[in-house]
Amino acid sequence: MAARNGRTVRDLRRGNRTAVLQRLYFDGPMSRFELGPATGLSSGSISNVVAELVADGLVEEAGTVESDGGRPRTLLRVTPASGHMIGIDVGETRVRVELFDLTLTELARAERPLEHHGYDVEIIVGHIRDGIAEVLAETDVAPERLLGVGIGVPGIVAHTPEQGAVVHGQTIGWDAVPLESLLRSTCGLPDSVPYFIDNGARTLGQAEMWFGAGRGARTAVVVLFGSGVGACLVTEEVEQGRSVEWGHLTVRVRGRRCRCGALGCLDAYAGAEALIDRWREEGGRPPEGTDEETALTAMVAAAYPPEGTGTDPVALAVLEEAAEYVGAGLSDLINLFQPERILIGGWAGLQLGTRLLPAVRRYAASYALRHPAERVCIDLGKLGPDAVTVGAAILPLADFFAHGGQRDAHGRGRHGERA
Incomplete structure (x- = not known):
């Protein structure tokens, strides 16, 4: 049997189950009484859906809470092992x-x-x-x-x-x-x-939007820095996010050769592989026989050494220039999509972000249109390398x-x- 909007009774039942599961998942434990207003379902629908989910082993009781003048209310939660x-x-x-x-x-x-x-x-x-x-x-x-x-x-x-x-x-x-x-x-x-x-x-964008620094944002761009550079765009129209090849945006005409074969991509100026290569080409000394994560750690340490230790001017210059390229690249995302938040993640992004974030914010604001730039928050992701x-x-x-x-x-x- 189909409803007037074309949805069948089965569709409606599935949608009700989804609403209850998601509300318990993100905001639980909750009582049946709380689930009604939280999901917009009637008390009868809540009782039926919860009974089904408990029978399927997806929801379980999680203690009780005192109510105002009535019997204690049973709390429900999603069953972890289900x-x-x-x-x-x-x-x-x-x-x-x-x-x-x-x-x-x-x-x-x-x-x-x-x-x-x-x-x-x-x-x-x-x-x-x-x-x-x-x-x-x-x-x-x-x-x-x-x-x-x-x-x-x-x-x-x-x-x-x-x-x-x-x-x-x-x-x-x-x-x-x-x-x-x-x-x-x-x-x-x-x-x-x-x-x-x-x-x-x-x-990466999925994780940050569900559990990290993107929670609550309607529009966001989550950027990933590793060997290369990528991004995920989340809008009200694309709630699950859409990957965009931001790393292959041209930031310099006839610039450095990118890993993709083109010239002047952001990836060739801001990806970890490119940063280490530029450090070496300009006279720096990355550690030999190590992986990229170790080499980038050494580069950051050389550019920003402990007090009393000499700075490697080559490493510092490469990273400072990279901050401007990243800021300029973010300004394009700001102008195109006008997001509420831009979040920086990936193993290289988290390493570099603690040092370069203030400069990146400054450059992004200087290259972007003033109105959207004043409304965006640029920050690091919260979920780490996993x-x-x-x-x-x-x-x-x-x-x-x-x-x-x-x-x-x-x-x-x-x-x-x-x-």
């Missing part, structure tokens, strides 16, 4: 795999360094396969109990009906890599477990909530596409 998700960050220096319960408490993690093989597809797929097997074995979580596997990757992700998620990662040498098909044929997870593969900047992994795990969780917490209602085909 679902599990895997979040994976295919990063520049390592592949990180984490297993979470439904409340995003980390239960296990595995890391595989990327040393000499770079972004060899077979190596990456093997690291993901082994990491998934390791975290499941460590916790005895049955694979069929997974709500899904979320993966953040560099590059543009296209979703196809034939091969699922296909990754176009120009900066890492991936040309239409059918990553989802490769994982399905390699990882050995049941066909019922969906994969959610997206750009790492978007998964934010991409947490955000990747949010992808299956958000899908689970959207379907009212029903495992058999994903409506997905073989490759995770909506049927």
Whole structure:
């Protein structure tokens, strides 16, 4: 039976379940009495939905609270062990795999360094396969109990009906890599477990908007600094966020060669790989035989040494110039999207942000239009270097909530596409 607006009774029931689950998830524990005004549902609907969710094992009692003159009210919360998700960050220096319960408490993690093989597809797929097997074995979580596997990757992700998620990662040498098909044929997870593969900047944005510095903002841009640079745009029209290739915005005509092959990209002036290369080219001495994270740490320490220690003028000049390029790049985001907040994350962003944030804010304000610049807050993300992994795990969780917490209602085909 269809309602007047085209929604069926099943759709309405699923929407009610979603409303209650999400309210308990973000604001619980709550009583049935509080859930009514919080969700806009009638007391009868709340009673029915809660009864269903308790019967499904998704909601449980969490104590009582005194009421004004009446009986104590029972508090409800989402049951942590009622679902599990895997979040994976295919990063520049390592592949990180984490297993979470439904409340995003980390239960296990595995890391595989990327040393000499770079972004060899077979190596990456093997690291993901082994990491998934390791975290499941460590916790005895049955694979069929997974709500899904979320993966953040560099590059543009296209979703196809034939091969699922296909990754176009120009900066890492991936040309239409059918990553989802490769994982399905390699990882050995049941066909019922969906994969959610997206750009790492978007998964970072998901995490910061749900649990970090973006909570409560209607419009925000979350930028990721690692080896390269990316961003995620969140607006009222695109609540789940959309990745934008901000790192390949041209900031200097006929400038430095970027990893993508073009000239003058922001990535070539602000990504960790480019910063270390520029330090070396201009006479600096990055530590040999170390990964990018260690080398960037050394560069920051050389530019901003402890009191009484000499400053490396080359490192300082490169970082100060990078702050201006980043500020100019942020001014474009301010002018284009007029966000309430811009949040800086990623392992390199968090390292550099504590030193460069004041200068970045100053340059962004000087290059942007005055009206939107006066209304934006530029700050660091709150979730630390694990934010991409947490955000990747949010992808299956958000899908689970959207379907009212029903495992058999994903409506997905073989490759995770909506049927």
